Amino acid sequence: xxxxxxxxxxxxxxxxxxxxxxxxxxxxxxxxxxxxxxxxxxxxxxxxxxxxxxxxxxxxxxxxxxxxxxxxxxxxxxxxxxxxxxxxxxxxxxxxxxxxxxxxxxxxxxxxxxxxxxxxxxxxxxxxxxxxxxxxxxxxxxxxxxxxxxxxxxxxxxxxxxxxxxxxxxxxxxxxxxxxxxxxxxxxxxxxxxxxxxxxxxxxxxxxxxxxxxxxxxxxxxxxx
Numbered sequence: 001x002x003x004x005x006x007x008x009x010x011x012x013x014x015x016x017x018x019x020x021x022x023x024x025x026x027x028x029x030x031x032x033x034x035x036x037x038x039x040x041x042x043x044x045x046x047x048x049x050x051x052x053x054x055x056x057x058x059x060x061x062x063x064x065x066x067x068x069x070x071x072x073x074x075x076x077x078x079x080x081x082x083x084x085x086x087x088x089x090x091x092x093x094x095x096x097x098x099x100x101x102x103x104x105x106x107x108x109x110x111x112x113x114x115x116x117x118x119x120x121x122x123x124x125x126x127x128x129x130x131x132x133x134x135x136x137x138x139x140x141x142x143x144x145x146x147x148x149x150x151x152x153x154x155x156x157x158x159x160x161x162x163x164x165x166x167x168x169x170x171x172x173x174x175x176x177x178x179x180x181x182x183x184x185x186x187x188x189x190x191x192x193x194x195x196x197x198x199x200x201x202x203x204x205x206x207x208x209x210x211x212x213x214x215x216x217x218x219x220x221x222x223x224x225x
Contacts (some may be wrong), residue, residue: 001026002036009041011102014117017160021121024156025128026095035095037131039124047101062104063123065130068096098127125149 136142
């Protein structure tokens with residue numbers, strides 16, 4: 001499994017933690033071990049440009065998800081091998097890109113009462129779940145997705161705390177604060193879809209198309225409250 005974290009935002013972030021969290025989510029969701037994932041941190045001007053270009057909306061946003069392959073969560077009891085996402089044996093394929101704006105995340109973190117690193121972790125998990133086909137437009141979808149999001153974050157943080165206790169360190173964000181649970185906090189208006197831009201309003205998900213090299217991807221917008 002290849003996970004690339006690129007920080008082009010000019011803001012300090014715990015990139016190792018984001019990589020660890022992404023790996024934990026993909027492992028827990030039993031995603032094929034040969035997939036590749038890209039997580040990109042960008043500044044507000046760059047995010048504003050992406051937001052306008054792919055979503056047709058002005059201003060910055062907190063996170064955008066660009067699904068690459070039609071991967072879906074396995075059925076209960078499924079395995080990595082059974083959930084290959086149509087990959088050729090031994091050939092890794094790109095799951096997609098999650099693009100996060102730390103400046104927007106920091107503002108949302110202040111309103112939520114936790115640190116910016118924790119907000120970025122929350123956004124990363126949310127973006128990953130959208131890459132895997134989860135949505136929350138309907139009440140039952142919302143309950144499923146946010147419940148899973150909270151469980152994945154809690155299990156990863158619990159592992160980090162146990163690991164930190166074992167080696168005498170305490171896990172936390174770049175500002176030195178400890179991890180906090182997410183509870184049922186709504187992360188804001190988020191938009192998704194497959195290949196064509198939607199006309200859904202705030203709180204729904206819509207997609208557009210983006211070219212990356214020789215590939216075309218769908219794009220999903222996140223928005224944390």
